[in-house]
Amino acid sequence: MMRVGVLTGGGDCPGLNAVIRAVVRKGVEMHGWEVYGFRDGWRGPLTGQGMWLSPDDVEGILTRGGTILGSSRTNPYSDDGGADAIKRVLSDKGLDALIAIGGEDTLGVAKRLNDDGVKVVGVPKTIDNDLGATDYTFGFDTAVHIATEAIDRLHTTAESHHRALVVEVMGRHAGWIALHSGLAGGASVILVPERPFSVDKVVGWVERRFEREYAPIIVVAEGALPEGGAAVLQSGEKDAFGHVRLGGVGIWLADEIASRTGKESRAVVLGHTQRGGTPTAYDRVLATRFGLHAVDAVADGDFGVMVALRGTDIVRVKLAEATAELKTVPLDRYKEAEVFFG
Amino acid sequence: MMRVGVLTGGGDCPGLNAVIRAVVRKGVEMHGWEVYGFRDGWRGPLTGQGMWLSPDDVEGILTRGGTILGSSRTNPYSDDGGADAIKRVLSDKGLDALIAIGGEDTLGVAKRLNDDGVKVVGVPKTIDNDLGATDYTFGFDTAVHIATEAIDRLHTTAESHHRALVVEVMGRHAGWIALHSGLAGGASVILVPERPFSVDKVVGWVERRFEREYAPIIVVAEGALPEGGAAVLQSGEKDAFGHVRLGGVGIWLADEIASRTGKESRAVVLGHTQRGGTPTAYDRVLATRFGLHAVDAVADGDFGVMVALRGTDIVRVKLAEATAELKTVPLDRYKEAEVFFG
Amino acid sequence: MMRVGVLTGGGDCPGLNAVIRAVVRKGVEMHGWEVYGFRDGWRGPLTGQGMWLSPDDVEGILTRGGTILGSSRTNPYSDDGGADAIKRVLSDKGLDALIAIGGEDTLGVAKRLNDDGVKVVGVPKTIDNDLGATDYTFGFDTAVHIATEAIDRLHTTAESHHRALVVEVMGRHAGWIALHSGLAGGASVILVPERPFSVDKVVGWVERRFEREYAPIIVVAEGALPEGGAAVLQSGEKDAFGHVRLGGVGIWLADEIASRTGKESRAVVLGHTQRGGTPTAYDRVLATRFGLHAVDAVADGDFGVMVALRGTDIVRVKLAEATAELKTVPLDRYKEAEVFFG
Amino acid sequence: MMRVGVLTGGGDCPGLNAVIRAVVRKGVEMHGWEVYGFRDGWRGPLTGQGMWLSPDDVEGILTRGGTILGSSRTNPYSDDGGADAIKRVLSDKGLDALIAIGGEDTLGVAKRLNDDGVKVVGVPKTIDNDLGATDYTFGFDTAVHIATEAIDRLHTTAESHHRALVVEVMGRHAGWIALHSGLAGGASVILVPERPFSVDKVVGWVERRFEREYAPIIVVAEGALPEGGAAVLQSGEKDAFGHVRLGGVGIWLADEIASRTGKESRAVVLGHTQRGGTPTAYDRVLATRFGLHAVDAVADGDFGVMVALRGTDIVRVKLAEATAELKTVPLDRYKEAEVFFG
Incomplete structure (x- = not known):
């Protein structure tokens, strides 16, 4: 039996709870894992604060905005020894892997931690839709x-x-x-x-x-x-x-x-x-699928990756790729819109 | 056959179009009147700008916010001769009466005009719900x-x-x-x-x-x-x-x-x-009923009045009463809410 | 210190939870009462099933449709001894009074129980808006x-x-x-x-x-x-x-x-x-005010009554009056609407 | 200067008006074309009924469901001579090309007409999302x-x-x-x-x-x-x-x-x-982009194609490919959902 931690970092975003729910439902009910929800982003794995999550704990959260785990902008690499503290907490709780849901900053930490030997799978989150490695992220719609x-x-x-x-x-x-x-x-x-x-x-x-x-x-x-x-x-x-x-x-x-x-x-x-507030149906489906596929990546032992949307498929990309560059509006997309100016 | 003018004054408010529609549908289809829609609040009767309105002209506007007639904060009494200009316009167009939809300012003008011999019926409008003579006005909900x-x-x-x-x-x-x-x-x-x-x-x-x-x-x-x-x-x-x-x-x-x-x-x-934006169902019903009852007041020759909601009834009150004082939140209503503070 | 029971009967209706929340917040926080929530309408007081409700238990339910207490169409008077069973349960739990939220059937039982010596205050609920003693009930909007x-x-x-x-x-x-x-x-x-x-x-x-x-x-x-x-x-x-x-x-x-x-x-x-689903703002306000005023009636020792809306005021009417006759659409309201037919 | 016809066929679908608006705005304002809107699907090009569309005619329709052009299930190939009748109408009106917005049936006709020498560009529309050649169509969201x-x-x-x-x-x-x-x-x-x-x-x-x-x-x-x-x-x-x-x-x-x-x-x-009713923002964007890109295909002289979504790009596929087979839910997508059963 595996034990997996999950956390949400950065600004809140509709769909975070849908990811958490999918991770718990699939992790616990299909794989028989134990899932630990860390409190307030990276602050959780630094301090150990959080709770074990059962399917009952995630009942009814699919439709709710925000995150039941809380969030923060804490960066474990801003102090010496942050990564070691996290490893100690994971070891104390017997956690084998971590699913980190967040934007550029959260995933940047995820990448460094993975490089430092922690088994991490990332889930992309950004209202702004500016993460390069995925067609869309939940929250944007x-x-x-x-x-x-x-x-x-x-x-x-x-x-x-x-x-x-x-x-x-x-x-x-x-x-x-x-x-x-x-x-x-x-x-x-x-x-x-x-x-x-x-x-x-x-x-x-x-x-x-x-x-x-x-x-x-x-x-x-x-x-x-x-x-x-x-x-x-x-x-x-x-x-x-x-x-x-x-x-x-x-x-x-x-x-x-x-x-x-x-x-x-x-x-x-x-x-x-x-x-x-409540996510759109589009974001609930996308967030749910991201959660399910993050569990698959953990089950496959495929770490250092982030789940991503390509067309209608959920794929895995390297965390390094995910945070490499900002996805901005290309000129041709902006020119499309100019037809309607004036 | 009567000819009746209608105008909307002051800040825009969801439900204005529902009133206009009800006035036209009942005025034209039940009474055989001609209804003239003045442009941009009191600026319309001052300049004569507007259009005759048929049932087709008000088709589909029930659900739309704003006002198809436009609005302004023009006050005919801010210049000398405003009232006379309005009388001339009404006479030129053969209009027998005026339905004025608006808030405190618009209804204040309506009262003075009525005192000056123009036949006016008022319809109350205020997002803020601060008109004293009516339980509620459309737009507030x-x-x-x-x-x-x-x-x-x-x-x-x-x-x-x-x-x-x-x-x-x-x-x-x-x-x-x-x-x-x-x-x-x-x-x-x-x-x-x-x-x-x-x-x-x-x-x-x-x-x-x-x-x-x-x-x-x-x-x-x-x-x-x-x-x-x-x-x-x-x-x-x-x-x-x-x-x-x-x-x-x-x-x-x-x-x-x-x-x-x-x-x-x-x-x-x-x-x-x-x-x-689109009015709530509550406001659409209230605005529609106000429009219908304003037509009734005109048909009854009952001028210098404003339609108002009392309980579930639409009644008529004197325009003087309508604009007499601001309806503020009474202490007991505020104290009700304090239960939930903290 | 008083102990008060609360129940929801009949078909579900958006706003029931808002009443429950208001009863608990005002009863517990302002009066220091204990509030017991009975399960599934009149089945609760018959069997004793339910739970003590704290402010934390009603946190976040204002916006939720349905009823956290469950509902049923159980009628304690359909069997001999139903009223006695209820009195025993109330006595066992030390409950001084009961707030019954429901429609015609629920309030009819409330009236009989009150006649039989149980201290009851009613809160009207009907999607259909057909209760005669109140201008509106929550759920209708x-x-x-x-x-x-x-x-x-x-x-x-x-x-x-x-x-x-x-x-x-x-x-x-x-x-x-x-x-x-x-x-x-x-x-x-x-x-x-x-x-x-x-x-x-x-x-x-x-x-x-x-x-x-x-x-x-x-x-x-x-x-x-x-x-x-x-x-x-x-x-x-x-x-x-x-x-x-x-x-x-x-x-x-x-x-x-x-x-x-x-x-x-x-x-x-x-x-x-x-x-x-979630109640409209109108229904949340009305249901909340009903709950607050039901607590006032209990605090005043004014039983056998139902809270009701008259204009913008919450008043109390006798339960007998509340269930006396069905409020149907009067002819003049229907004729108003006929203007738009065709 | 080109003249281009546009029609909407099959069941109605939120987003049709957004396509029509985009075709008119880009066709008329950027290319200086004249755009003719045919009434009621393929019945329009058979009978010639319709109207020339200016930017003013499509003002305000972006947010409206249904289609201002009307729709029908008329199939010009169900009678002998349908295709010839259409060619005559196009020739009479001096129309150089046709943009056909519709589902499997409408696009099937579009393909046959294109094979028969009429210049057609297709825009996919299906509530059911079952067209194979595009990731999504508007209306589904x-x-x-x-x-x-x-x-x-x-x-x-x-x-x-x-x-x-x-x-x-x-x-x-x-x-x-x-x-x-x-x-x-x-x-x-x-x-x-x-x-x-x-x-x-x-x-x-x-x-x-x-x-x-x-x-x-x-x-x-x-x-x-x-x-x-x-x-x-x-x-x-x-x-x-x-x-x-x-x-x-x-x-x-x-x-x-x-x-x-x-x-x-x-x-x-x-x-x-x-x-x-009104389309979601997602569908408005997709439908608008489809309309713009259909105009591009016409401008490029690229006929017999349908615009389609692939990832975040709008591409062109052959009409033959578009209607080749139904896109059904694959087993792995269904299995994803089973996690939540029970």
């Missing part, structure tokens, strides 16, 4: 769904008041959420971090939209920046006077549009609502 | 629904990260949206404009919630203020350095909680998403 | 919301295929769900149990709708019947050959429309989906 | 989303009443909707047309679920059949006595479970609600 619902709602307000609305969505380094929710929501402009934008062009599209007697919705990823690198405060930063900002480029852009077009212009910042 | 869905989503994020989340909802002068969405969403604290709050007490509830091993959600109306009247910037204001704010008291409070409890604390500002 | 969402979806299918769609909704004796979801969903015909319908008229409305180049949606309560009393099998019945029926009058009517108009015509039966 | 929401709701009803609920979903020949919605909804049993099921085993899983003190949800595709080929009426069929059936195998199975386990057991048939 839910975030796009929530952003799209918000955009749907904002259209009627924009129309009724002949107003431009700027919607700032998540995405510091990759514009996937902006691209997909903008396409799905019928945005008049979509701005992504991968492509510095011309305020002149944005204003042109906005004016063209008003001329056609509709009201523009501009979807902007939080990491998008104007050409020339104007200093734009980001959401969460404090300005020189200690004022916290909610919303960065979205608010800046709404001001620019208002002053250049003379039209009322407002910003909406979706913020944390994009990452909470 | 939709706003509460949207805020509650957001709070539902935020719970899982708060739990996963052991974090306090402050949700700023609409309500400058009345806390109804905060009260209802806070109750429906299981908030740990609800703060309303009617009751200056003690930051100490809020911190106490937050800490008690963490001690019980849950994560607190604090729902705060945008108009709520701390005791003692600390200067809190409001959403939309510019600070001394020209930085526009998105979110006011919510952001201020998240900072206070973070610094006093040492716990991570974040703000979410729901903003315009609360007032857009 | 959720059922209408779900039915309306389904009707919204069906419109596009009807239009695309130039097809009539008949939607059978709940309501054996009262047509409230049909009336409200039909109004909210923009139905072309609404049929309710209170008014036997003329198939000729229905066909007339359907044909008029097609002539106007739209596709009709007919919303029919499961208890609606054609004039003249044609024998229409009801959903759930077995026909003479042992075939179970899903859908009754809806399927019958779709056949009639198809054969008389020559247009494709299909039925959809919403069934159990109308009563499950 | 929406159908799974709706079915999953229904299952989510039914769980609480099943639990509260200790009842088995059988949910019959679409899928006559392929079990994809059952598989995905069953996985996403946490079903206790999933039954698909590809695998005749043992009633004994189903009863075993149901009883195991009850023993674990939960209530089972059984998701069954309408085309699933018991081993041994028991005669099971299908939804929509008439039995020997002229009674129309709503629901087939689902109702049959609920009866079997009830009689064998002694537990209450009910069926729900989701029916047409699965194919109507």
